[in-house]
Amino acid sequence: MSSDFTLDQIDVDGTVRTAAEDAGAATGRRDLLRRGALVGAGAVGATTLFGSFLSPAEAAIVKGKRSKGNDIAVLKYALTLEYLEAAFYLQAIRNITFTDPRLEFFAKVVGQHEKNHVDTLRTVLGRKKISAPVFDFGNAVRDEKTFAATAQVLEDTGVAAYAGQGGNLLDRTVIVAALSIHSVEARHAAWIRFLNGGFAPGSGDKSPAPAAFDVALTEAKVLSAVGATGFIKA
Amino acid sequence: MSDLFSLESVDRDGAIREAAHGAGAMDSAVDRRTAFRRGATVAAGAALTTGFFSTMLAPAEAAIVKGKKSKGNDAAILNYALTLEFLEAAFYAQANANIKFVDPNLAYFAQVTGAHEQAHVEALQSVLGSAAISSPQFNFGAAVTDEATFAATAVVLEDTGVAAYAGQGTNILQSAVLVAALSIHSVEARHAAWARLLVGGGAPQSLPLQRTNKAPAPWAYDQAMTEKQTLRAVTATNFIVG
Numbered sequence: 152m153s154s155d156f157t158l159d160q161i162d163v164d165g166t167v168r169t170a171a172e173d174a175g176a177a178t179g180r181r182d183l184l185r186r187g188a189l190v191g192a193g194a195v196g197a198t199t200l201f202g203s204f205l206s207p208a209e210a211a212i213v214k215g216k217r218s219k220g221n222d223i224a225v226l227k228y229a230l231t232l233e234y235l236e237a238a239f240y241l242q243a244i245r246n247i248t249f250t251d252p253r254l255e256f257f258a259k260v261v262g263q264h265e266k267n268h269v270d271t272l273r274t275v276l277g278r279k280k281i282s283a284p285v286f287d288f289g290n291a292v293r294d295e296k297t298f299a300a301t302a303q304v305l306e307d308t309g310v311a312a313y314a315g316q317g318g319n320l321l322d323r324t325v326i327v328a329a330l331s332i333h334s335v336e337a338r339h340a341a342w343i344r345f346l347n348g349g350f351a352p353g354s355g356d357k358s359p360a361p362a363a364f365d366v367a368l369t370e371a372k373v374l375s376a377v378g379a380t381g382f383i384k385a
Numbered sequence: 386m387s388d389l390f391s392l393e394s395v396d397r398d399g400a401i402r403e404a405a406h407g408a409g410a411m412d413s414a415v416d417r418r419t420a421f422r423r424g425a426t427v428a429a430g431a432a433l434t435t436g437f438f439s440t441m442l443a444p445a446e447a448a449i450v451k452g453k454k455s456k457g458n459d460a461a462i463l464n465y466a467l468t469l470e471f472l473e474a475a476f477y478a479q480a481n482a483n484i485k486f487v488d489p490n491l492a493y494f495a496q497v498t499g500a501h502e503q504a505h506v507e508a509l510q511s512v513l514g515s516a517a518i519s520s521p522q523f524n525f526g527a528a529v530t531d532e533a534t535f536a537a538t539a540v541v542l543e544d545t546g547v548a549a550y551a552g553q554g555t556n557i558l559q560s561a562v563l564v565a566a567l568s569i570h571s572v573e574a575r576h577a578a579w580a581r582l583l584v585g586g587g588a589p590q591s592l593p594l595q596r597t598n599k600a601p602a603p604w605a606y607d608q609a610m611t612e613k614q615t616l617r618a619v620t621a622t623n624f625i626v627g
Contacts, residue, residue, distance in 0.1 A: 337574035338602035360575035363504035
């Protein structure tokens with residue numbers, strides 16, 4: 152897929168670099184992440200969390216005002232979420248001795264997808280890419296049932312997160328890339344919901360497709376939800 | 386969900402209606418039906434994609450301009466989406482009416498998904514108002530009478546729906562339209578994965594996976610299809626008869 156993402160049109164070196172440098176990307180990211188996680192645990196003001204959870208450059212998505220710099224902010228935000236998902240599946244596959252082979256198959260396939268998404272986003276961002284946070288998933292990557300329940304929440308959140316950025320993107324290639332990932336996250340979500348019992352008649356809001364229209368989440372809401380998990384340690 | 390579609394920012398009464406009228410969308414249903422039928426015939430011969438493109442749907446419906454965003458174009462995209470949703474909704478409604486499902490899980494999928502597609506139809510009609518096209522006539526044959534054929538067809542239709550919405554992401558001007566399209570796009574993907582699971586796609590396979598595999602999420606990136614590619618695929622089914 153990397154050929155689809157040779158983003159010549161994206162100005163990673165001009166506008167984007169300036170924006171990132173102005174925003175003070177590199178330093179203090181870990182402190183901010185840690186602080187953000189703490190704030191998130193308290194479920195305090197989404198605005199506060201939004202401002203402290205990620206470094207300024209990462210939290211720089213401007214709603215409804217499309218620009219190349221904004222595209223980069225969105226891509227970094229997507230990369231953060233993909234880092235989290237990829238690490239989650241990798242650790243689960245390593246730690247859990249699955250009793251359900253279908254769940255193991257899900258974990259392996261989806262883990263590979265998330266790894267691909269990470270690699271692609273890092274390539275697209277080039278020198279503007281952020282590095283992976285440190286995660287601690289606790290039981291979610293050790294206990295099979297907790298893993299399955301957590302995977303459902305993470306995938307549903309991923310779907311809503313991509314949907315929430317649709318109106319903020321400028322570059323055509325970025326839009327195409329985001330949409331090609333968006334529906335894959337939805338497939339993952341439906342898959343794990345099915346395995347968690349959603350296949351059964353009458354499963355209702357537990358079904359693979361619980362509503363006719365999926366909701367979108369803003370960056371602030373997603374980061375608040377992620378912060379509340381306590382999965383990001385540094 | 387009508388909230389999503391209370392698109393005050395969508396200019397459905399101004400530019401969109403003008404564009405639709407100008408393009409002939411308000412012409413009689415007779416012309417449109419003839420066009421559908423003619424399009425099906427042309428496609429069967431796999432000739433003249435441009436000719437096919439313009440005859441398959443009425444002018445306003447085939448008016449999506451790639452890469453040039455406008456409110457008129459948004460209306461064309463919405464009518465294109467409506468056509469696909471009409472097809473899906475009718476497919477599930479007829480299957481639910483005709484098939485005595487042996488697999489209760491498949492019956493549940495058909496019931497839930499059918500309700501979703503009907504909701505999509507109604508939302509798109511509401512957004513388009515008087516510019517909305519009317520439903521074609523369909524003949525799904527064994528796909529709505531035979532359980533196994535239904536399941537296999539559902540996979541194809543839902544996968545196509547995912548690709549069709551993805552293909553319009555860069556053509557949409559208005560944020561409200563894009564938000565609405567995205568909220569449907571991922572639901573079609575959920576349907577696709579669900580259907581794939583019901584036909585056995587969740588069974589462990591050896592890795593690495595190939596693009597052609599049957600898994601609910603068969604690849605890391607879903608493909609997009611242009612309007613032309615989608616209409617060609619739909620026409621090849623011969624499901625649209627009038």
